Amino acid sequence: MFEQILQYYGLNAEDATVAPFGTGLINHTWRVTAPAGDFILQRVNSEVFKSPGDIAANIREVGKYLSAHHPSYRFVAPVKTTDGKEMAVIEGDGYYRMFPFLAGSHSKNVVKTSEEAWEAAAQFGNFTRVLAGFPAQKLRITIPHFHDLRLRYDQFTGALQDGNPARLNEARELIEELQEHTSIVTRYDRLIKDPDFHIRVTHHDTKISNVLFDDKGKGLCVIDLDTIMPGFFISDVGDMIRTYLSPATEEEKDFEGIYIREDFYKAIVAGYCSGMKDELTGKEKQHFFFAGEFMIYMQALRFLTDHLYDDRYYGAAYPGHNLIRAGNQAVLLRRLVEKQEPLSF
Secondary structure, three states: OHHHHHHHOOOOHHHOEEEEOOOOOOOEEEEEEEOOEEEEEEEEOOOOOOOHHHHHHHHHHHHHHHHHHOOOOOOOOOEOOOOOOOOEEEOOOEEEEEEEOOOOOEOOOOOOOHHHHHHHHHHHHHHHHHOOOOOHHHOOOOOOOOOOHHHHHHHHHHHHHHOOHHHHHHOHHHHHHHHOOHHHHHHHHHHOOOOOOOOEEEOOOOOHHHEEEOOOOOEEEEOOOOOOEEEOHHHHHHHHHHHHOOOOOOOOOOHHHOOOOHHHHHHHHHHHHHHHOOOOOHHHHOOHHHHHHHHHHHHHHHHHHHHHOOOOOOOOOOOOHHHHHHHHHHHHHHHHHHOHHHHOO
């Protein structure tokens, strides 16, 4: 399998070791060790990313801008194939791309300390800051409407009309709970039209595994730029709040284990502000807490909508999987709202 792919990059499969790498759910990833160096090889999931060429174009344009305006920024650019392309296309198999492995770096799958949360948030903030002069609208949309809360809510209301009747009955209490939070949608609709809420180059997938750390625990740079698109800061901050604050993941069935670590929230805000420096507007700075509400609520809607539509999008590892996920996120939202006063600082 790998012989043809490696040939595209001038590597000999007989001299290389290829092993699975990381825990990503979308793209398949391997680490390649060869005499020429160490690399990360990925197969792009074209079921999720319908136009892989758009990903390559975005990374290319961002890389060119950073090279010209912020040459000291650590940007992990893709390795080009022997014929100068950013991706290798294997007929009948898909799209592959390769990156150099950054020596001395490592990634994390779980946020264990508030210091890690600060470092990650600072890296994502810095990424958006150094690209403040880049025309965000020039980026291609790799996943349409990815963080469009209005669309996700409309899809949810559609599922209430034509979803699986048995599942609608089963989820009645959770449906009612999520309907009580429609003010989040109304506020989102208003904010995205506010001129003080700026459209920026946004990462859109700020889980901890998308930050590289050095051996002293300091953040080096962000990776996995497949979802860089025009967006609002609440997408990146909200995703960190959703995935860093509770030690329980969205897969946790025991909801008693879901709680808010206040110091992690404060670390995210402080780290992101450190990375962004003076880029955020006064209006934006008032909406860190809302960022968490926005993202957690949207994910709860998406999980429940998928459950009502018989698990078309996310699939299910067991009966009721997406109902559990939706309930998990509803509890996380409840726990966050309970902490609004101490977290408003």
